Amino acid sequence: MRVEEARYGTWSSPVSEEHTAHSVFRLGDIQVDGDDVYWVEERPEEGGRAALVRRTPDGRVADVGPPTLSVRSSVYEYGGGSFLVAGGTAYVVRDQGLWRFGVDGEEAPLTPEQRSVRYADLSLDHRRQRLVCLAEVHDGGRYPEHRLVSVPLHGGTESPEVLVGDRDFLCAPRVSPDGEQLCWIEWSAPNMPWDGTELWLADLDGEGRPIGARRVAGGPAESVLQPQWGPDGRLYFVSDRSGFWNVHRLVDGGVEPVTALDVDFGRPQWVLHLVNYAFLDATTIAAAGSDNGRWRLYVVDVPTATAEEIPLPYTEMGFVVRSRRGRIVLDAASSFAPRSVVEVAPDTGATEVLGRVQAAAPIAEAFLSEPEHVSFTGAGGEVSHAFFYRPCNPDFRAPDGTLPPLLVRAHGGPTAASSPMLDYAIQYWTSRGIAVLDVNYGGSSGYGREYRERLTGRWGETDALDCIAGAEHMVARGEVDPEGLIIQGASAGGFTVLNALAFHKTFHVGICYYGIADLEAFDQGTHKFESHYCERLVGPYPAAKDVYRDRSPLYSAHRVSSPVILFQGLADPVVPAGQSRAMYEAVRENGVPCAYLEFEGEEHGFREADNIHRSMRAELYFVGRVLGFGDPSSDAVVEIENLH
Template identity: 45%
Template sequence: MSHSQIAPYGSWRSPITAALVATSGVSLNDVALDGDDIYWLEGRPAEGGRVVIVRRAANGTIADVTPPGFNVRTRVHEYGGAPYTVDQGVVYFSNFADHRVYRQQAGETPTPVTPEAPLRYADMTVDRGRNRLICVREDHSGDGEAVNAIVAVPLDGTTGQQVLVAGSDFYAHPRLSPDGTWLAWLSWNHPNMPWDAAELWVAPLREDGSPGTAERIAGGPDDAAFQPEWGPDGALYFVAERTGWWNLYRWHAGNVEALCPMEAEFGLPLWVFSARTYAVESAGRLVCTYIERGEQKMATLDTQSGMLTPLTLPFSDFGFSGPRAANGRVVFIGASSNTPSTLVMLDLASDALMTIRRSMDIQIDPGYISTPQVVEFPTEGGVTAFGFYYPPHNRDFRAPEGEKPPLLVLSHGGPTGATSASFDVGIQFWTSRGIAVMDVNYGGSTGFGRAYRQRLDGRWGVVDVDDCCNAATYLAAQGLADPARLIIAGGSAGGYTTLAALTFRRVFKAGASYYGVSDLEALARDTHKFESRYLDRLIGPYPERIDLYHARSPIHHIEQLNCPVIFLQGLEDRVVPPDQSERMAAALRTKGIPVAYLAFEGEQHGFRKAETIIRALEAELYFYARILGFEPADPVEPIQIDNL
């Protein structure tokens, strides 16, 4: 400390630049095993956000599978996920540009197996015995809502697709039994989201491959089913919520049994098709991840005794794509508070851990990394909420005596989602500059049981806002933040929480909304099918409770918003259209409140391009500096701030 320079919080020079945040690494997702080969997806901001399938061969050689010009993504449910599968060295994937499914054999050019049509595909599995893919299809050819179904797609590229299951609003996780005689799947209907009431169905397959009489074995109101997987012995494993917690179950010989009852979450909200929490390693053992009081762990589960054995690993977060396991080895993506996402392979017999791929090749000096602290704080109604507090940390700087740091409160998206303590270089961008961060798991977040998640039912824009405000005031009361320099930011649903907190409370001095919701009624009218009835539970039925939609929409209460806001928006966003940000910015501009609005061509719901990520992050820093009155250590390209 004696060699540290003294500089105000916010003005510390940091090696963690916006360019480093955007270009230093890749995203790792959706692991698959095919014999001794390991496959995964890499999202590459430096390639315009292109997603590529990568393969590690048994001999250790790593190479791209997807050739240039192809982008492995799907827009089923808009959020996509599970855009590929692999079987005996042949890869099948959804191409983002045309939504067609392509077949690619090793070393060959991909060839389409689906027609040119307004159809989207996801969550594929190969039915080898019938030479077909079974997958979720979303049909956008009609004038009304898209039509979802589970279909069979011939692998030879012929056009005759067979509809296997239809009639429900949504489907996910079609899973074929090892002997090819049974099909399992999830389905749910408006106004439910999958974490509200997804049902698990099974049906025998006839000789022509069509399902016979289907039986519902789990799920429904207050019991959302999740992730069916077949074991080698014909048992079907799944996650259900019968006790108020997502726990593991098994269906075998017509009977359902709980495997390991406990107050922990073995499931996740099904925002993307690739969400998984466990793998069947053998008939007698599962490898699973679970969340207990907001902390994620990995363990093996003996399927006969129910014994859960936690694994000792250098990771505290395992993401949403879960483990893959076979023949005594486990492949997964792990992270910790100081370790970026890393693809690793674990030998269950020897506990040997092999690193396959790091999301970041650049090593950041620990002297610039802030370690999160778990915080449990009081909130409205006499209950508690949770979050992770990141103090300012930079080995080269310290603040003047007596100065308290600005605090950036982060409200995660969803709102049915959660944040974790895994390494986030974006958070370190702020803390290494002398700005504290509080990442809040407000009421409605997952990882704390169904009751905690249901705190938000009918109270979106109230409970989440209260919890973010109380997190900030609690830390300020502890002397960990300057009460006069509290700011809030969030994206999507977190952007709505941000705007509602700035409009209806007097806690924060400024905020940043990334593609956030400002008009709940417009969202209910204009958003895509997957979320078109989401607000029925979070707010109330529309239009019957239009009074609540207006009462909680910041756009209708602009007279109450008197602090500066920066809006950052993708112009091709179908989830939260640009109009939501544009109207809000225009209203603030007219009112005379400092406001900035940045729109990005070619970006959708969530920024993927390196140049966008860099510009947005630097713009947000510049905005806070001008509003809170600190000088960034390095030059930042100015943005236009109206009314400043």
């Protein structure tokens, strides 16, 4: 095979924009009903439709409901918890209302048509033939109200009965199997669910209403997540009281640890109904947890609180459930395998793929860059972490003595995390000769509570400094070109990008998706879920008003000297389009090369394939023109201002 010599960044690649669209493809919320397995697939090529998929024991995989059905909730704007299956019937969120779909094709609404009410996070009360779920009521006030409500399985024209209300935030209602008790999680501003939540438990009276409600775990400095009723009749949940999210259970009114590892068996609840553990029998659970950014699967003996890892070829896992035959079903991916629904035999570790995210065409492993976990000294002298991907393409080599550009990725959240799973949006760059450093800056999850709290009061500083330190670390290792440093991020990661460009001079190019430019405007204008987020990350408003302004890149846009391209959805309820527009205009007026693309109908996170394709082409074109490896005579996919 002939290997062609070409500059880094110019290599021809089989990884297309169509592949990258599948990297934002969300697969998950797995549930088992008898011998059937269900999950949700978000499909960019279908306009971002969230399809409910069913797999039968004979291996047949088919969508549930009509081809127009999109199963998606917008509660807390990020959604999740959009369906539940039981007895061959799927109860789903459709157009924010609740519907019933049978396997025979029967469909019926369960809630009145009320555009002002959104539903999510369903629990089945067998005893009373009803759903207990979360309702978000938009009644015209600045912020919606959140309630736990009861919805009869047969539906009706009356509004659902309110069971629990008058709380800032609610989620995870779970009815005990005997129908005697109801638990739920609640929290109050300024906490986010990964900061401090409370687990509440109530008895249910003869009418199914909660009585004697009491807090059984959690508090302002303890994050409690994922309550489930075990086969032993006890209430289990995930808590970070040990410094890591471990599984616990309620025993005689007290809290008892089930796992005791420096592993996070949970993740930030940006979406509802995350599930990281399942009961295999009365004394055994399976749990997936993050160990320094790499996800592992454990079998836990509950009486002894001992855990044994099941060796698997996967690095990312979630939505852990038990199949009827006692096996583990979960969402899994590896550095070389896309996200899949996988069944695992707990005794042998044998795996079977039940469903998989299909990319445009298979990519040979030779074109895929394998991530290397790297640690480096970051902000405040603390050790920080990232995954490094070298350029990888067997058809090309770069001229001797040259080094590749480096694209540094700042994830969103900011309390989220990157994992070493197959991401075609990364391979898109590495297969073209550009290295990538995927940074888990201080504040990321998957490394314990102390690591998450590094961002307290330091958002816009610690994250940017860690990205800079990561880039400098790779330069010092001699891996990348010090004159070809790029930073890319979306949402909170976009804020990191803009701060890195406004307050530092390390990066030569910036790529920003719907990033926050004005912290004060964001804090005063964002949706309820994040309305007090900045209080912990920046400081209380208005007492810290000067800090908000000083740390907002918009007010220091005159200091930006590196070219930047910005992308924005016009229907974004989290970071309104005005922020990106204002930042773009400020940079453009200052004479800095820049570009701006906006998309009708896109919200916070692009879902439509065509828009994702166009964005990736624009990124590559912009970076190539700025760094000098792009062909200026090629068809421009975006107009670049001030580039001469």
